[in-house]
Amino acid sequence: LYYTAKHQVCHAATLKLDSSKWMSEPLTDLNTLEKNQNDMKCRVEAMIMRIQADVCHALEELEPEGDKFLVDKWHRAEGGGGVTCVLQDGVTFEKAGVNVSVVHGTLPPGAVQQMKSRGKNFKSQTLPFFAAGVSSVIHPRNPMVPTMHFNYRYFEVVDEGGKRIWWFGGGADLTPYYLDEKDAKHFHKTLKGACDKHDKGYYPRFKKWCDEYFFIKHRGMTRGVGGIFFDDIDEPSQDKCFKFVESCGDAIVPAYIPIVQKNKNSGYGYAERQWQLIRRGHYAEFNLIYDRGTKFGLQTPGARYESILMSLPLNAKWEYRHEPKPGSLEAKLTEVLKKPREWV
Amino acid sequence: LYYTAKHQVCHAATLKLDSSKWMSEPLTDLNTLEKNQNDMKCRVEAMIMRIQADVCHALEELEPEGDKFLVDKWHRAEGGGGVTCVLQDGVTFEKAGVNVSVVHGTLPPGAVQQMKSRGKNFKSQTLPFFAAGVSSVIHPRNPMVPTMHFNYRYFEVVDEGGKRIWWFGGGADLTPYYLDEKDAKHFHKTLKGACDKHDKGYYPRFKKWCDEYFFIKHRGMTRGVGGIFFDDIDEPSQDKCFKFVESCGDAIVPAYIPIVQKNKNSGYGYAERQWQLIRRGHYAEFNLIYDRGTKFGLQTPGARYESILMSLPLNAKWEYRHEPKPGSLEAKLTEVLKKPREWV
Numbered sequence: 001l002y003y004t005a006k007h008q009v010c011h012a013a014t015l016k017l018d019s020s021k022w023m024s025e026p027l028t029d030l031n032t033l034e035k036n037q038n039d040m041k042c043r044v045e046a047m048i049m050r051i052q053a054d055v056c057h058a059l060e061e062l063e064p065e066g067d068k069f070l071v072d073k074w075h076r077a078e079g080g081g082g083v084t085c086v087l088q089d090g091v092t093f094e095k096a097g098v099n100v101s102v103v104h105g106t107l108p109p110g111a112v113q114q115m116k117s118r119g120k121n122f123k124s125q126t127l128p129f130f131a132a133g134v135s136s137v138i139h140p141r142n143p144m145v146p147t148m149h150f151n152y153r154y155f156e157v158v159d160e161g162g163k164r165i166w167w168f169g170g171g172a173d174l175t176p177y178y179l180d181e182k183d184a185k186h187f188h189k190t191l192k193g194a195c196d197k198h199d200k201g202y203y204p205r206f207k208k209w210c211d212e213y214f215f216i217k218h219r220g221m222t223r224g225v226g227g228i229f230f231d232d233i234d235e236p237s238q239d240k241c242f243k244f245v246e247s248c249g250d251a252i253v254p255a256y257i258p259i260v261q262k263n264k265n266s267g268y269g270y271a272e273r274q275w276q277l278i279r280r281g282h283y284a285e286f287n288l289i290y291d292r293g294t295k296f297g298l299q300t301p302g303a304r305y306e307s308i309l310m311s312l313p314l315n316a317k318w319e320y321r322h323e324p325k326p327g328s329l330e331a332k333l334t335e336v337l338k339k340p341r342e343w344v
Numbered sequence: 345l346y347y348t349a350k351h352q353v354c355h356a357a358t359l360k361l362d363s364s365k366w367m368s369e370p371l372t373d374l375n376t377l378e379k380n381q382n383d384m385k386c387r388v389e390a391m392i393m394r395i396q397a398d399v400c401h402a403l404e405e406l407e408p409e410g411d412k413f414l415v416d417k418w419h420r421a422e423g424g425g426g427v428t429c430v431l432q433d434g435v436t437f438e439k440a441g442v443n444v445s446v447v448h449g450t451l452p453p454g455a456v457q458q459m460k461s462r463g464k465n466f467k468s469q470t471l472p473f474f475a476a477g478v479s480s481v482i483h484p485r486n487p488m489v490p491t492m493h494f495n496y497r498y499f500e501v502v503d504e505g506g507k508r509i510w511w512f513g514g515g516a517d518l519t520p521y522y523l524d525e526k527d528a529k530h531f532h533k534t535l536k537g538a539c540d541k542h543d544k545g546y547y548p549r550f551k552k553w554c555d556e557y558f559f560i561k562h563r564g565m566t567r568g569v570g571g572i573f574f575d576d577i578d579e580p581s582q583d584k585c586f587k588f589v590e591s592c593g594d595a596i597v598p599a600y601i602p603i604v605q606k607n608k609n610s611g612y613g614y615a616e617r618q619w620q621l622i623r624r625g626h627y628a629e630f631n632l633i634y635d636r637g638t639k640f641g642l643q644t645p646g647a648r649y650e651s652i653l654m655s656l657p658l659n660a661k662w663e664y665r666h667e668p669k670p671g672s673l674e675a676k677l678t679e680v681l682k683k684p685r686e687w688v
Contacts, residue, residue, distance in 0.1 A: 288632035318656035
């Protein structure tokens with residue numbers, strides 16, 4: 001990594017990494033990763049490769065006909081690359097994507113702009129940067145199973161004065177088509193548990209941030225029943241931030257998999273499928289109009305758009321003036337989306 | 345209109361308007377419209393009401409089972425309103441929308457920003473404005489019939505010094521799923537005819553502008569085979585600009601209807617429908633990520649999002665890493681989208 005060599009001194013700190021279950025070789029040579037586990041860039045890469053594998057294997061176990069993730073390792077001409085895993089047209093999952101990316105280079109003004117709105121104020125138009133993250137959107141086939149998204153990321157940029165600035169960001173949120181309050185509670189409770197281990201103030205703050213961030217402004221409603229969302233985390237120490245984010249990553253499987261298991265064989269019909277498709281249209285609207293990650297991705301030169309747009313549903317529908325019938329289950333969900341609730 | 349009273353002196357200039365075929369009453373009282381045909385705001389409103397009706401009636405004639413447009417007249421609390429006409433789930437048209445809007449009030453910074461990128465440089469953060477336009481997207485059911493979009497609009501703003509600034513904008517473009525060169529030529533030739541009546545330099549300039557504007561940057565390809573696109577037109581006179589835009593509006597029916605008639609009963613199967621859905625996903629991407637009209641609309645306070653998002657297809661599909669087979673008709677179209685052609 002030219003970035004490492006130029007901006008940071010790495011001391012030898014070898015840790016044996018168990019890469020046997022990873023979905024692919026890491027972007028950085030395994031030997032280099034092992035030798036540099038005191039460099040946060042390497043430590044994050046190993047962590048996201050492991051979380052990707054844990055999530056993919058847990059999802060594959062729910063596929064009765066043995067559908068497996070397709071694994072695409074890709075390289076970015078401008079620096080770095082990624083491992084995109086997609087399971088499409090499965091029995092349980094209509095489209096599930098779990099993407100790792102580890103990229104570095106120079107950020108153009110458009111992408112810097114997306115970061116500025118994250119509270120970072122950089123004067124220069126372009127910036128040397130490093131970004132590594134795991135991001136995922138799971139769209140199940142059965143409308144009784146919610147869609148789930150998570151993303152954990154680590155950033156480093158070098159400002160005008162040559163100073164290295166780093167931060168973590170991330171979150172996880174649940175988008176049900178039919179509201180099962182027990183499921184929403186379980187999801188939130190599990191994430192709260194991961195947060196509480198590090199700071200009792202995290203969950204309430206990040207739960208609120210999530211409701212605010214995943215908000216479809218023109219519809220006046222949230223994308224789903226939320227979860228957690230945080231950005232610009234750089235306190236109290238790099239090590240503590242890492243451990244917090246790792247806990248959040250490890251909470252994904254216990255937060256989501258039981259919800260899939262419980263509902264994946266529930267009965268449904270044409271009407272429920274239609275509502276799911278309408279709501280998937282709302283999901284696509286959020287991702288394409290508002291999501292900063294999508295905008296940041298598409299504005300990064302040499303971005304692999306297929307990996308960025310992996311979050312879009314396999315199928316979506318836009319009916320003019322579609323409105324749920326008063327009193328229906330669809331209307332009940334919509335009310336909760338218009339007025340976010342506390343779940344724990 | 346408070347705007348009229350405040351910023352412009354209107355002289356009586358009565359012209360009998362034939363509103364018998366319009367889809368609804370106009371936004372402005374018919375009597376007022378008739379009396380003020382020397383006020384461009386009234387003249388444009390009458391013109392777009394007529395064009396909306398002409399297009400809707402021509403489309404309805406192609407519906408073998410008599411499907412008709414649903415007509416929604418709506419009012420905007422902040423000033424003005426619109427007439428949204430939608431024909432959904434027809435035999436010929438899967439989703440066709442023709443929308444008139446006549447709005448005025450104060451533009452917020454976000455919307456001013458969208459105008460600034462149109463070459464207008466306004467210093468103030470908010471601006472008094474008037475905007476009237478007709479916009480339409482027609483998504484036919486048969487994949488052998490292209491999607492067509494058009495939009496013609498008139499803007500007035502009052503700058504810091506109290507000066508009234510006006511301009512016209514608009515365009516029309518064709519998005520085939522399977523390329524029929526004769527159809528592309530016919531569409532372009534008809535639009536060129538409308539342009540040439542006013543200025544021989546218009547078509548080549550606006551054809552190029554169209555290819556540049558309707559460009560899906562992350563995919564490196566245009567939305568379709570183009571047409572014309574123009575903005576900030578304010579020369580040589582307001583009257584001449586109006587007449588040019590009116591000619592473009594009148595060119596829609598002869599440019600598009602024969603293409604629908606010719607192809608609407610063509611045979612197709614599952615594969616062609618799938619490709620149409622994939623391409624409709626690209627269409628939604630353009631509208632939600634790049635289209636300034638959509639962004640401008642969603643950022644205008646009190647906007648009716650249902651009318652703005654009427655442009656989205658009834659159904660769309662996002663398959664991970666979908667690529668047309670080399671040598672196929674789908675690949676042939678993609679080549680043209682990556683390298684726009686001259687059609688006349």
